[in-house]
Amino acid sequence: DMITGLYVAIDADYLAGRDIPAVTREALEGGCRLIQLRAKTASTRKFLALAVNLKEICLEYGALFIVNDRLDIALACGADGLHLGQTDMPLSQARRFLPPDSIIGISADTPEQAVSAQNEGADYVAAGAVFPTQTKPDVLFGGLSGLKAIHQVVKIPLVAIGGINKSNFYEAMQAGADSLCLISAVLGAPDIKKATSEFITLMEAAKID
Amino acid sequence: DMITGLYVAIDADYLAGRDIPAVTREALEGGCRLIQLRAKTASTRKFLALAVNLKEICLEYGALFIVNDRLDIALACGADGLHLGQTDMPLSQARRFLPPDSIIGISADTPEQAVSAQNEGADYVAAGAVFPTQTKPDVLFGGLSGLKAIHQVVKIPLVAIGGINKSNFYEAMQAGADSLCLISAVLGAPDIKKATSEFITLMEAAKID
Ligand code: NI
Numbered sequence: 464d465m466i467t468g469l470y471v472a473i474d475a476d477y478l479a480g481r482d483i484p485a486v487t488r489e490a491l492e493g494g495c496r497l498i499q500l501r502a503k504t505a506s507t508r509k510f511l512a513l514a515v516n517l518k519e520i521c522l523e524y525g526a527l528f529i530v531n532d533r534l535d536i537a538l539a540c541g542a543d544g545l546h547l548g549q550t551d552m553p554l555s556q557a558r559r560f561l562p563p564d565s566i567i568g569i570s571a572d573t574p575e576q577a578v579s580a581q582n583e584g585a586d587y588v589a590a591g592a593v594f595p596t597q598t599k600p601d602v603l604f605g606g607l608s609g610l611k612a613i614h615q616v617v618k619i620p621l622v623a624i625g626g627i628n629k630s631n632f633y634e635a636m637q638a639g640a641d642s643l644c645l646i647s648a649v650l651g652a653p654d655i656k657k658a659t660s661e662f663i664t665l666m667e668a669a670k671i672d
Numbered sequence: 673d674m675i676t677g678l679y680v681a682i683d684a685d686y687l688a689g690r691d692i693p694a695v696t697r698e699a700l701e702g703g704c705r706l707i708q709l710r711a712k713t714a715s716t717r718k719f720l721a722l723a724v725n726l727k728e729i730c731l732e733y734g735a736l737f738i739v740n741d742r743l744d745i746a747l748a749c750g751a752d753g754l755h756l757g758q759t760d761m762p763l764s765q766a767r768r769f770l771p772p773d774s775i776i777g778i779s780a781d782t783p784e785q786a787v788s789a790q791n792e793g794a795d796y797v798a799a800g801a802v803f804p805t806q807t808k809p810d811v812l813f814g815g816l817s818g819l820k821a822i823h824q825v826v827k828i829p830l831v832a833i834g835g836i837n838k839s840n841f842y843e844a845m846q847a848g849a850d851s852l853c854l855i856s857a858v859l860g861a862p863d864i865k866k867a868t869s870e871f872i873t874l875m876e877a878a879k880i881d
Binding site for chain 2: 506507508509511532533534535538539549550551552553556557559560
């Protein structure tokens, strides 16, 4: 499956003031093949320009490029997929306009939401925050048991997100995560390429069958 | 032409706490046949739900329904058009995805931007703020002479926007505006239906050929 291993969320707000294409390239150099772009506060024009840039870079590395929230940006940059939260566009609406093979991922807070997403044809479900986080401090989620509960009810790939780092990632994998979505554990590292490749090595070594 | 007369911009932020579909219906009851929806701070899901609702109401009245900024919302609600500012998606990108007969309007601050919009196939150009305004207090624009300068260089319909009210609308029409886009002059009135129909009567009486 394509939704597996390390998934890096490039958050333009988190990365404010940094060279976002260069940061993305470092994660790709480190071996990441799954990139999501978020830019909640950018203008549509800036978000699109960044998305076009990152899509091109991801293509160089054979990595999947997924846009957060915005169908318009996903369409216009030719993204491989769209990630939708519960307050974003409904999946069925997005599917009407995306190219047939596009990946659609859905954030689910509960097993009920995860099952709905699967039934509506989501390609993966993302659940979290599994651990406390500063990027999304306002999220209430059942932690590892919340993740396990979702794992028990869906067959599509499960992405764990939120506060995952080297000391807790194994618990998320044990709870059933097929992929781990990281922001600060990779983008906050002094050497992003090194942090990425170390994480991938750790995940490979810990792989649960 | 369809882009003529009164154009009411339904601004969800300006209307926070009010019943937006009811407000829109009042403007339509007053005779407005050109509605734009803006919701800069709403989630995609809320913006879309509102857009679907207003599109349906506009259809009842045979009014055009235009979405501000967001191609995704315009597509998903089946809007008649999309209004793009200079920091929104480029016109050429939006045109790729919209149904063939969709209206695309562009905000232009200068004659150069207006000419570019026309050359790229815009259906109308909107210029302003023509008069000082509280809705967009940070905008620098050449006022009535800025509007005249744009009128001199474009053939597509010209929409004047910003601070227009009963005491200054005639100057905007004299400067070449085919349509006047209002927010507070209508939506801030105690009786929206009455304010709308009064404005339309004034504009009809003042029509310049
Ligand atoms: Ni599993």
